[in-house]
Amino acid sequence: MPAERHMNMGLVSRLKRWYASPLWRAIVSLSLVMFIGIIFNADGTFLQWDTHRDMLRQISVYGILACGMTLVIISAGIDLSVGSVLGLSAVLFALFSMHFSLPAWVSVLASLTVGVLFGALSGGVIARFNVQPFIATLGMMVFARGVAKWVSGGEKISTAVLLPDGTYNYVEPPAIFNFISSRILGGNIAIVTILFIACVVFCWVILDRTYWGRYLYAIGGNEEAARLSGIPVQRMKIAAYGLSGFFCAVAGICQAAQELQGDPEAGSTYELTTIAIVVIGGTSLRGGSGSIWLTLLGSLIVGYLEKILSINAVGEESRLMLTGAIIVGAVMLQRNARRNG
C-alpha cells in the first residue's frame, strides 16, 4: 500500500523529500530574501503594502517576458531576442496609438501580431534550418533592435507628434495607456501585475492542460525520441518561439504604457534578467523540466532583491556584487535539488 509506505517514511526523510523538490527550494530562497527585507526594512518601508505593490509592478514586465522564456527553455531552447522584440513592440504600440491615432484594439492587435511573427521567425530559422537557438535568437536580438530604431527614426515615440512644418503637436496619452498604467482594487494592485498573473495562468494552461505542454516537455527531454514518437517537433518549436514573441509584445505594450512613450532602446539587457528569473526559479536550461510556478517564484525573488537594495539606497557596486552572488547561490541550491530529487 502506497499510503502505508508513506507513513513509514518517517519525518526526517519526508522533510528531505520535501526539500528536494525545486518548488520548495524556490520557496526557501524567496523566504530568505523576504527575511533579509524584514531585517533591513529601511525604517519600516519594507513592511508597508505600497512597497510590495510597487515591487509587483516593477517585476511584471520582466515576469511577462519570463513566461515566454519558460516555454522556450522547457523545450531546451533559449530566446535572447526578448528585450529587442519588447522594444520593437513598445515603439509600434506607441506609434500606432499616439501618432496614427488608431483605436486601442487595433494597436494592441497589430503589436501582438508583429511580436508573434518575429518570434515565429526565430522559431522557423531554428526548426527548419537547424540553427542553434542561441545563434538564431542572437541574430533576432540584433535585427529586431535595428527594426525598432528604423521604425522610430532612433527617437522616442512620445506624445509630442512632429508636424510637417517642424513644430510639435502635443497629444493626450490615449485611454489605453492610462488604463494599463493604472491600479485597481482601491489602488492596491497595478493592471500590469494583473496582466502578468494572467500570462502565468495562460502558460500554466498551455503547459499542464494541453498537448502542446506535453510536447514541449518531451522535446526538451529528448528531441529525437519526441520526433520518433510522432510529435511535430518543428511546428512545436515555431509555436514556442511564437508564443515567446507574443509575451514580448504584451510586455512591450505594458512598458510603453507605463513610460507614456515607445523607446527604441527599451528592453536592452532584459533578456539577461529574464533568463536569471527562470533559472533562479528552478527551471533547468537543459530543458524537459520546470514549471511556470517556479518562474513566478523566480520573479518574486528577483523583484524583492531589487526592491530591498533600492529602498536601502545601497550603492551600485554593492548591488552588482550582491545580485551576482545571490543569482549563483540560488541556482546552486536548485542544482542540488535536482541531483537529490
Add this chain to the structure above:
Amino acid sequence: MLYRATTNLVSTIIFSAFFIFTGMAQKPQWTIGMSQCNLGEPWRVQMNADVKKEADKHPELRVIFKDAQNDNLRQRAHVEEFIKAGVNLLIISPKEAAPLTPPVKAAFEKGIPVIVLDRRVLGNDYTCFIGADNKKIGKAAGKWIVSRLGGKGNVVELKGLMTSTPGQDRHSGFIEAIKGSNVKVIFEADMKWLEPNARREMESALARFKEIDLVYAHNDPGAHGAYLAAKAAGREKAITFVGIDGLPQEGQMYVRQGILSASFEYPTGGREAIQTALKILRGEKVSKEMTLPSRVFTKENIDKGGEWLKE
C-alpha cells in the same frame, strides 16, 4: 541566359541612375567624416541631426556618419577608415579619451584637421575641442534649486552613471552649489541614465520619505521617470522636478507639458562643429577650445526659447 540578361539589365539601370544622380547634384568640395560613439542615446541622435541640419545648408560639404555603437575599438577602426578614405576633416565625439587618442593623433599628424566634440582626448593633437561644461550646468541647476526652494528643502538626487564623467560632474557641481544652504539630499541613487531605473528608485524614495520637495535628475528621462512614480503615488503636485539635457522632444517638451519645472540644456554642439569645420576648411583661424553656452528652460521662458545661463 535569362538570369544573366536580368542581372545585366539591373546593373545597367543602377549604374546609369548613379551617373545621372551624381551628375545632377553639385559635386561637394569637401568631405567630412563624423565619428559618433553611440547612437543609442537620444542626445547623440540629436547631435548627428544638428550636424546634418547645418551641413545641409552648405552644398560644398558632404558628411559621412559612422556610429561606433558604444565600442572604443569600433570607433578606432572608424577613424582609421576615414583616414584611409582621405576625408578633408574629421569630427569625432569619442567614447573614451585614452583609447581614442592614438587614432585621432594619427589623423592629425596626417594633416587632417580634427574637431573633438563633447568628450575629450588626451594631449594636444587635435584642431579644436567643442563641448559644454557639465560641472557648470550642475552648479547652475543647484543654484536654481536653492532659490526655488527658498534655501531649504528635501531633495532626491537621481544620478546618471556615476562611473561616467557627466554623471560625476553633474553631481559635484550640484553639491557645490547647495553647500551652505539648508537644501538636503535625503535620498540618492544611480539610475544609469535610464528612465525605468529612475522610476524604480523614485518609488523607493517615495515609500521611505513622506516629505520630498524636489527631484534633481541628471537627465530629463530620469526626471520624467520620477514624475511618473510620484504621479502613481498621487504626490506629483507636491514635488518639483528638475532635469538636464533640454532636448526639444524630451526636456523642452516635458517643461511645456508642466511635468518638469526646469530643464537645463546640455548643447550638442553639432551646429557649431559644422560652422567651425567650414572656417578651418576655408583656412581661417579657430581657437583651440570652445565652451558652449547653455540655456535653462522653464514654463515662463520656454516660448521665448529659454534663457541663457550666466557665467
